[in-house]
Amino acid sequence: MTDGNTGTVKSVETMFEVIEVLRKRDGARVTTIAEELGLSKSAVHKHLSTLRNHRFAVQEGDEYRLGLGFFGYGSYVRTRYDVFRKAKPLVRELADETGEMVWLITEENGMGMYLFGDGGSLDVNVDSLVGSWRHLHLNSGGKAILSRLPEDRVADIVDRHGLPRRTEATITDPDALFDELETVRERGYALNLAEDMTGIHAVGVPIIHRDRVRGALSIAGAANRLTEERLHEEYADRLLTAVNDLELNLTYR
Template sequence: METEGNGGRSVKSNETLFSIIESLKERDVAGVTELADQLGLAKSTVHKHLVSLEQHRYVVNEGGQYRLGLEFFNTGIHVRNQYEVYHAAKERIDRLARETDEAAWLIVHENGLGMFVYGVPRNESFSFDSTIGTWVYLHANSAGKAILAHLPDEEVAAVLDRHGLPAQTENTITDEDELFDELEATRERGYAMNFQEDLRGLHAIATPIIRDGRPVAAVTVAGAANRLTEERIESDVYESLLEAVDDIELRLVYG
């Protein structure tokens, strides 16, 4: 890490700030000494950053114990509202969940990862509160594979160079050639499938939302493996999903 000159000190200070935020996220609540010991930092350094975060409402000090503040929530909602695809998809995803009686989700990709930005849980397939805002690896997720399948090969390669192909379950694709074969099959089918690749006991199907020739997001339907079978996906769920994505793409064009 760069440590010399004003720019170097600024970068190091930023890294320290983010490490404190991530540590608070993991621990929910912590004091200055606990954070300093965990991160190997001086207590004065940790305290200085916490005071600054508190002044900007990003942390709350409750008797010397700090937790993340609602300003992060405010910022996150603002970011989500900037995505046109969120506004175009929200109502249609609600309807898709009712039609399929399964969980339906909107996943947007940034920096080589996917995030659940909106969803409707059904049949307790997902915990809504713990899923919204969650990052996922694109290669191990149906929505992620739907997105990757419609990106140029060099962009897919860049994602793999950055994030690798970590296994989430024993069914996750961890071989690059196998993944490219799966992406080709996804394009031919018109949808991506996930058979217990990121979560055991869960199946999912996804189709990308294309705008100006590029995938801006994907819609996925997910449910218990014994209920959302391959046969049901092909005979029933796929058509509902495709209709939903077609409607969303039209809304993106015509508003």
């Protein structure tokens, strides 16, 4: 059955809602899912049985969790991005050199996704962020990407996804965002001064290949180490050099 208002298939929409509950809760019982989504237990059970039969869900007692069936598809999709394959060793090199977190982010449908990361010398579980979505205005990599998109596309992204606040420093005014993106275009890099997470600073540079923004690299760390001055005078230049090498690699190898 198709939802006449959205043009989507209702049963498929419900399946994705079930999957999201399993992800968000790190596993759940049929009753819990049914109550959260306002569905009958029999309907939830059918969706879970379908997922389990195709290895996208695993049943442990009376609880279900997401299965490894998703892993193969996720790995396949990520490796199709040549920017991931080319940037992966560079991310590790930068993390080893700086000791800070280094991220590769890309944009899809107006949101940013962490494709790869390395925690450097920090005791950080980067896997918890890899594969997660972020609003692009919140971090340096996202703002770097936005700075190289047409202004009407940025306006559409803001209209669609909004500018939610994460900290007191988050940009939530569209005019302020467009002003900052102009600054980013002029200097070639974006800063994140505790806009996504209190106490974390970062610098990001867009990756451009064949006149198209392919993503961004960023270096992030504690604000007391990555001061605004150091981001401007040290880390920005290092990142610009690294991205220039990456762009050449994407073009000629």
